[in-house]
Amino acid sequence: MDTVPSPIRVAVLGVGFSANVFQIPFILALPELFKLHSILERRATAEKSVAREKYGHTGVQVVTTFEEVTGDPDVDLVVVSVKDPAHYEYSKAALLADKHVILEKPVTATSAEMRDLIRIAKERKLVLAPYHNRRFDGDFRTVRTLIESGKLTDLVDFESRFDLRADWPMGEPGGAAGIVYGLGTHIIDQVVCLFGAPKTVTALLDNGRGEGHPDVDDSFTIHLRYEHTPVLVTLRSALHSVASRQVRFIVRGKETSYFKFGLDVQGGQPQIMFKGMAPLDPGFGEETEDMWGEYGKRENGQTTFEKYVMLQSTIGSYTDYYRNVAAAINGVGTLEVTPEDAELGLRIVEAAKQSAKEGKTVTFA
Template identity: 40%
Template structure:
């Protein structure tokens, strides 16, 4: 790639998301250069990436003239402030999910980016999970006939919330006092975004959001959202829990002609945690034990062929996210994950909290 087309990246934060998800993808993406990192106190990033410049404030970071793209991986409650600062400084911006903690904030960021002709995206890496790419192809290929219901689950087993560095407190994601904390803000954006990608905007949502672990000051740790699409007679059920020791299927899809069930989580996260990169052998390839099971009849006119067996999981491709952001900034491609989609996800989360609190179905 022409040196003039190399984009310099500034990173906000160097916690788990930055170390595991963003840095390996940025540094392995042709045309992106990790140039600076905002760490408020430490300089941990330099031990891994010695050439990066360390800054202590967001103003210092966006004030670096050579930076083209700011990637925000800080705590959820800071996303809006930092993204707005970056956009107002004329920088393209990627924001870790959840995009913001209110739809009003999300819409304001979208408007600023539009006015300044800047790329603004939310990091929805789960669009590039192998299992999601597989079900997307199954649905688009009409392998199950008309789809009537999809169930998407993202479960964990953690009885005790993660502790924080402060005594007698929990990590911010599981702290009830932290704005934007809790399982719905943590895992909900993944599941909701995938449904939006497949089926568009739902008409309404019915939600049950709970705290199943009897622990004081911990946040919500379980949710069930039903996204309603009455015009196509379809519902999407999104579920997550922190007390699921035996994992249910990741995806279950019901169609008029058949059913598809997919077990196991996408392998890319665990591979990145283990230090692998997108260039490592076997990266993104699912084990055949976790390939999905299908039972369906596929029709060509009146004639049907029954198929019962496994479907090989499409290779996961987290690299595609930053490749698309790069190409969108350079004017070579349309942005796949837009700020408008991210804002809709936050609006659905807001409506889900309202639905759960009032015990009603809420229009979106």
């Protein structure tokens, strides 16, 4: 008789935006797989704690030092959702303490740091899972399904955009500062999933808002070319995009196309779940009709267009990310987003930065 694994005991580092919007709600949604064991909140006191106020009803422990996490034998999995300069340091320490790790993006500042984490995880037979949750966006799952099912064929042009109007400070030069790390790693990972490693990288990185240090990018355009397909991949992002409908995907084949506007809705829904909506509620992750993409096809000299609604199988679901991580930890599945994928994405970022700095196309290796 098969035994049901005990819930994986999770420690979440931090109580900021990522933890509250993209991590903890989805952990709590899967009590058969995960138990929210502890939250690291350095400023918590006996009298006041953000984590206790929000999640005290779950029985979670609130700790104030990282050593309380790494030294606790009851912690199985550490979610590293602190600010990105500490990602490498915290992840390495957690792995060396024999904890599995979910690592928020940008995973590390350099591909070399990521390779070191991969080495440690392999040596200790631990799961190191990059939190590239955007593979589980409904719009990307739809694009992937259209390509893999043959509805989008003979691709020649693939454009993915992640634009916002935001006042985010981007920090000082160096490390993982800039939008190519902040938002770019999301859409880079998606094309890594679809097309793998590119042959060449050509990039422009700019500070279009003229805010902060001029060497810290708040917008970029990256072109990727491949050996195995003629498709030209264009990745773009800008923090100064004021538009009622932000472009998300423009995909063109020789006789087919797919256009999509608007960002996946899951990023907004968790913020209201405490008023009634949770990740497993009916309608969570579903788009309204005005956000549906348009699929076009030319056949027998006739061109037709149709609104392409996401099928149930392609509705966005970050809970599926966590289900996948649980399967990998329990030895009954493999990671959808591997640490090697994240390392490849970082090498693309590094090539893009080199291309922009030198003003030339970089051959990718």
